[in-house]
Amino acid sequence: MKKIICSLACIALIVTGCSKNDEDYVSLAPEEGEQYSGGVATVNNATEEAFGFAYTGLTSDQATDFGVGNSFFRQTWVSAPSSTTARDGLGPFYNAVACASCHFKDGRGRPPMYDGELGRGLLIRLSTSGINPHGGSMPDPVYGGQLQDNAILGPTIKGQIGITYQIITETFADGTTVELQKPIYTINNLGYGPLASGVMFSPRIANQIIGLGLLEAVPEATILGFADEFDSDGDGISGRPNYVYDVLSDSQKMGRFGWKANQPNIKQQVAGALSGDMGITSYIFPDENCPPGVDCNSIPNGGSPEITDISFDRMVLYSSALAVPIRRNYDDEAVLRGKQIFGNLNCIACHKPKMQTGSSYIISGYANQTIRPYTDLLLHDMGPELSDNAPDYLATGSEWRTPPLWGIGLVQTVNGHTNFMHDGRARNITEAILWHGGEAQASKNKFKELSASEREDLLKFLNSL
Secondary structure (H helix, E strand, O other): OHHHHHHHHHHHHHHHOOOOOOOOOOOOOOOOOOOOOOHHHEEOOOOOOOOOOEOOOOOHHHHHHHHHHHHHHHOOOEOOOOOOHHHEOOOOEEOOOOHHHHOHHHOOOOOOOOOOOOOOOEEEEEEEEEEOOOOOEEOEOOOEOEEOOEEOOOOOOOOEEEEEEEEEEEEOOOOOEEEEEEEEEEEEOOOOOOOOOOOEEEEEEOOOOOOHHHHHOOOHHHHHHHOOOOOOOOOOOOOEOEEEEEOOOOEEEEEOEOOOOOEOOHHHHHHHHHHHHHOOOOOOOOOOOOOOOOOHHHOOOOOOOOOOHHHHHHHHHHHHHEOEEOOOOOOOHHHHHHHHHHHHOOHHHOOOOOEEOOOOOOOHHHOOOEEOOOOOOOEEEOOHHHOOOOOEOOEOOOEEEOOOOOOHHHHHHHHOOOOEOOOOOEOOHHHHHHOOOHHHHHHHHHHHHOOHHHHHHHHHHHHHO
16 A cells, blocks of 8 residues: 555655755746637638637627728739729839738738848838927938838839848857848948938838727826836836827827837728838828829829728728637647746746736727736937937837737748748847847846756747737
């Protein structure tokens, strides 16, 4: 009988991970409901369509609007005049012919893989010194605030983006080395003369668009509660909000969308993308983007505005109502260890694990939800290596908004790549962490001290999101 009892005790030790020297081990466990990253707007899907599902609680009218908005998001715009009058008016200058060209399957873009590849989600913002009347950046006087690298038949293309890479090597404490690619950008074959002296380039990659409405539903007070602009708690993290121009209210509002939180709401984000990326006018941005010397009034357009108000609002609803994929393997022991490491590295100082939405929103079911986006929607100084040196409202050249992490583990499945950071320079999550500097330098240094197995657990956690 004693032998049997001993054997059972040994089995128990193996199962719980305890030993004579580790008798106080407590098995990790997930939080209740942790797998539902988007609260009620969580979809149980991990296929290549994982980012494309609507929140199931939409009203029948909203569901119809979602479907129409989806069609406008995915289908190609053409130059005017065209028999396809609902979708003509492309350009005259543009980066892509459809929203889905950059946000393929509602997912994430990437840098070009070779010279001349277009429409994969990378664009270059242009700015010069000074501040415009609304507090934003001054555009290049000829090429505007964004380089469109394509044009319809007739106008000369503004220019083409060139990228070369500088190799930077990082070494872990265990001797493992990782080569990082630092991109260096040029604009070639300029069609309308030289760029302004001292012009600043700010490369931006198209982000996945899941959960945007949930983030918009978070009260401003919640986001401000995360802020610590002067690092009063002394942890080295000093997130702060950006305040930007809201066109419809003609006032300054807190920014929460875009890589530098330079858009105050989804509506203006969508309108800005239609205008800047495709040259489509809307009731928010009714003017064409034309360099001086190009008479856009002589170029056929698709109406004034080129997207009707109702179609535009349906695109906004679509962009607001995309659900968030459910967590995978959230209760796996290695994933839970990785989650613990994520906290120990203090990544949660910026990538806030969870928050509550407010009591009301245009999508009523989004009210009073616990969501887990892993962001604080604030600006953080990420250090000189990530700086684009281009201010954007209150954001400095080295400040970036904390991107949400939900869905990060499905980017490979949906989009066929794992390029991360604001310009896609990181080729995987490990490289993305190693690019962190500034306020995140201490967390990065701790990451480099981890063992190979600890790094693996951390990646398993991140890939479960």
